[in-house]
Amino acid sequence: MFSVFRQRIERAGLAPVAPQAVDTLPPLPEQALAMPRLQLDDEQLQADPRAGFPFPDPSFMGGEDRALAHLAQYLARKLPHSYKATRNGLYGIDYSSKLSPWLACGALSPRYVLQQLKTFEAEQGASDGSYWLWFELLWRDYFKLLQCQYGRRLYRAGGLPGKSAPPHDAVAFLRWRCGETGQPLVDAGMRELAATGYLGNRMRQIVASYLIYDLQCDWRAGAAWFESALIDYDCSVNHGNWLYIAGLGTDPRGGRRFNLEKQTAEHDADGAYRACWRAA
Numbered sequence: 001m002f003s004v005f006r007q008r009i010e011r012a013g014l015a016p017v018a019p020q021a022v023d024t025l026p027p028l029p030e031q032a033l034a035m036p037r038l039q040l041d042d043e044q045l046q047a048d049p050r051a052g053f054p055f056p057d058p059s060f061m062g063g064e065d066r067a068l069a070h071l072a073q074y075l076a077r078k079l080p081h082s083y084k085a086t087r088n089g090l091y092g093i094d095y096s097s098k099l100s101p102w103l104a105c106g107a108l109s110p111r112y113v114l115q116q117l118k119t120f121e122a123e124q125g126a127s128d129g130s131y132w133l134w135f136e137l138l139w140r141d142y143f144k145l146l147q148c149q150y151g152r153r154l155y156r157a158g159g160l161p162g163k164s165a166p167p168h169d170a171v172a173f174l175r176w177r178c179g180e181t182g183q184p185l186v187d188a189g190m191r192e193l194a195a196t197g198y199l200g201n202r203m204r205q206i207v208a209s210y211l212i213y214d215l216q217c218d219w220r221a222g223a224a225w226f227e228s229a230l231i232d233y234d235c236s237v238n239h240g241n242w243l244y245i246a247g248l249g250t251d252p253r254g255g256r257r258f259n260l261e262k263q264t265a266e267h268d269a270d271g272a273y274r275a276c277w278r279a280a
């Protein structure tokens with residue numbers, strides 16, 4: 001269980017291990033150098049102004065330099081302090097750290113993030129918000145741990161308990177994937193995902209729960225769609241979250257069903273997010 005894992009880590013008072021610095025890398029293999037490079041035309045390089053992670057924008061492009069600069073500005077603006085209050089946001093950039101794409105592709109070391117967060121707390125004071133950012137980063141570690149612990153068992157249709165295969169409705173799945181379920185909040189989320197490759201954590205939970213519990217679809221189909229669409233796709237983290245919501249992982253509550261009406265009232269009461277991602 002995550003809470004047991006967290007308590008043990010906290011009790012042990014583990015200090016962040018410094019990331020290993022590498023001064024020089026061996027040259028790329030010949031085959032890699034000969035591979036054709038992806039060509040993007042100007043139109044594809046336009047950032048969607050509605051995107052939570054507007055990656056064609058120079059500050060959100062790939063690579064370690066951008067990742068370090070993004071983390072530095074996030075800490076310099078003291079955003080960890082407001083993280084707990086804003087992390088469930090649906091719209092904008094600063095409601096969460098937006099570190100995930102760089103973490104997922106290895107451009108940013110989680111050890112380095114932790115080290116920087118601890119330095120931030122030493123200089124600016126720890127707060128509920130900075131703790132909560134650490135807490136969420138620990139979820140990432142936790143899913144990595146589950147991957148090491150259970151390996152292929154995590155990928156069975158019936159998850160860790162080895163239950164029978166879930167039901168599936170291919171037509172409902174297609175409607176969900178295309179943002180055409182008729183549920184405005186779910187459809188807005190699925191459109192944002194398809195258009196930008198990013199979705200905030202709350203919306204990921206809402207659309208995943210809707211697919212599993214309301215549409216009675218196989219959680220693995222949802223995980224596969226996320227895999228193909230997410231700019232921050234990370235195998236163990238994506239799979240772990242889907243399993244958790246489906247109640248086939250280590251959730252002591254046996255799954256997370258989100259009430260759509262309640263979620264809409266709590267997170268998009270004014271309808272701004274739904275309006276932003278309304279079908280053209």
Ligand SMILES: Cc1cc2nc3c(=O)[nH]c(=O)nc-3n(C[C@H](O)[C@H](O)[C@H](O)COP(=O)(O)OP(=O)(O)OC[C@H]3O[C@@H](n4cnc5c(N)ncnc54)[C@H](O)[C@@H]3O)c2cc1C
Nearest residue numbers: 096097098099100136137139140201204232233234238241
């Ligand atoms: C169904 C589902 C699928 C997901 N698939 C992925 C995925 O493929 N790749 C991915 O990186 N995250 C995934 N997440 C977790 C989470 O939604 C994203 O990490 C987060 O939205 C990324 O934005 P951020 O960097 O601004 O996060 P922040 O809220 O700023 O969190 C900081 C960091 O903590 C970690 N983190 C936050 N929430 C979680 C979480 N629930 N589980 C594990 N780590 C977390 C991430 O590394 C994140 O970058 C998924 C969540 C759900 C519910």
